[in-house]
Amino acid sequence: MPEPMFAVVDVETTGLFTAMNHRVAEIGVVRVDAGGRIVDRWETLVNPGRDLGPQRIHGIRAADVLDAPTFSQVAPALAEILQGCIMVAHNLSFDASFLAHEFRHADLSLPEAFLGGLCTMRLAHDFVIGNARSLAHCCEFLSVANDRAHCAGDDAMAAAGLLGRYIDMDPDRHDWTRALETARGISWPSYAAGPRPFSPVLRAAGDRVEKHFLSRITSHMPEFTGPEEHDQYLALLSQAMLDLQLSVHETRALLRVADELGISQERCRTLHIYYLEQLVRAAWADGVVTAQERRDLYTAADLLAVERAIVDVTLSEPPAPTTDASPAPPPRAIRPGAVIVLTGAMTRERSELAGFLTEMGYNVADRATKKTDIVVAADPDSLSGKAAKARLYGIPVVAEQYLYDVIGVPCL
Structure with missing residues (x-):
């Protein structure tokens, strides 16, 4: 029988309360042996099937988890990793409650004895001087690396480093042997289905560099499209560009439409240039192009993979009248x-924003229906039910900045 180990766990979540259906968005596990040495590390982003909550804290975008596994897909393989271990976490009650909640949600269970392991935050009272007990403070005090806070894998590594320091400082402490003896005696349920294959999805390292969606459209295909198909693509493009951002949902929709309508990469580029020219025409409508309008046109050009020089050329003089019916x-x-x-x-606060919008004459609704004109999301790739319903109905989903830049809600 393998020797028992510590499983140091960290989860990043969509909120603080399982009772409010907050979910795990990322999980990291670092296994540590009896001597405090790190054995291995495992982690993955998780698609929570809902809005990601405080993204400014955990830094996970909806686009990051679109293709990530659900916890139900992760759970059997995770259970195999955890068997023979006792759980350790910095703020054990929080991580254990979410882990248990997610396993129940996947119609599986975790042994209570496993969840009642060791808390490096509580143990810090005996090893860290000062009142602060945050992971960052404890790591700083004991010179433990904590490279990327609020990344589940890195936070699990940091907590594992703390556990190793604690064991080094007091190797004869009964907590270590008692926890490992508990791990040895835990009776784990049989997960009949066994681990199902899935690919862990990790956070991007450094700045995210993504290929432009235009490059993913088929370069050469028979030209069987005409004005009707082009207008369908342009209509979808116009909706997607409403907030001068292209979300992953929007680029995938454009890719799908181009493929279904048989529009080639070359033709899409031509349509992008045409669309940009129409934006320039709209900017000239009042006889003057402001500095902000020029910046917006450059942003649009970048999003559409069109050279900014084309903007400069089309802005050089007011466009001639046209009878173009597109x-x-x-x-x-x-x-x-x-x-x-x-x-x-x-x-x-959404209530504060809703108050401004109501004063400005807009109707703020609690849910998306076919009568909704626009959904404003903290993340334009939001996985919330409201955003999903909007996409189903063909309603634009735009970023929060749209409220300030376009509608005119006062900035802070």
Whole structure:
């Protein structure tokens, strides 16, 4: 029988309370042997199937977890990793409650004895001087590396480092032997289904560099499209560009439409240039192009993989009148009276934002329906039910910044 080990666990979550259906968005496990030495590390992002909550804290974007496994997919393999171990965490009650909640949600269970392991935060009272007990403070005091706070794998490594320091400082402490003896005696349930294959999804290292979606459209295909197909693509592009951002959901929708309609990469580029020219025409509508409008046009060009020089050329003089019947880009701003739905943990309280919008003449609704004009999300790739319903109905989902840059909600 393998020697028992410590399983140091950290979870990043969509909120603080399992009772409010907050879920795990990332989990890291670092196994440590009886001498405090790190044995291995395992981690993955998790698709929580809901809004990600305080993204400014954990730094996980909805785009990061779109293709991540659900916890139900992760749980059997995770259970295999945890068997023969006792749980350790910095703030054990928090991580254990979420781990137990997620296993129940996956119709599985974890032994209570495993969950009642060691808390490096509580143990810090005997090893760390000062009142602060945060992971960052304890690591700083004991010179333990904590490279990337609020990354589950790195935080689990940091807590594992603390545990190793504690064991070094007091190797004869009964807590260590008692916990490992408990691990040895734990009776684990039989997970009949066994681990199902899945690929862990890790956080991107450093700055995220993503290929432009235009490069993923088929380069050469028979040209069987015409004005009708082009107008469908342009209509979707106009909706996606409403907030001068292209979310992963939006780029995937554009890729899907181009593929379904048989629009080649070359033709998409031509349509992007045409669309940008229409934006320039709209900017010239009042006879003057402001510095902000020029910056917005450059942003649009970058998003569409069109050279900024094309913007400069088309801005050099007012465009000639045209009888082109193709759809022009809609105005970015929606008008008072429109129905707006807010979703996600924004930088300001949603009630405060709703108050501003109501004063400005907009109707703020609690849920997305076919009568909704726009959904404003903390993350434009939000996995919330409201955002999912909006995409189903073809309603634009835009970023929070749209409220300030376009609608005119006062900034802080």
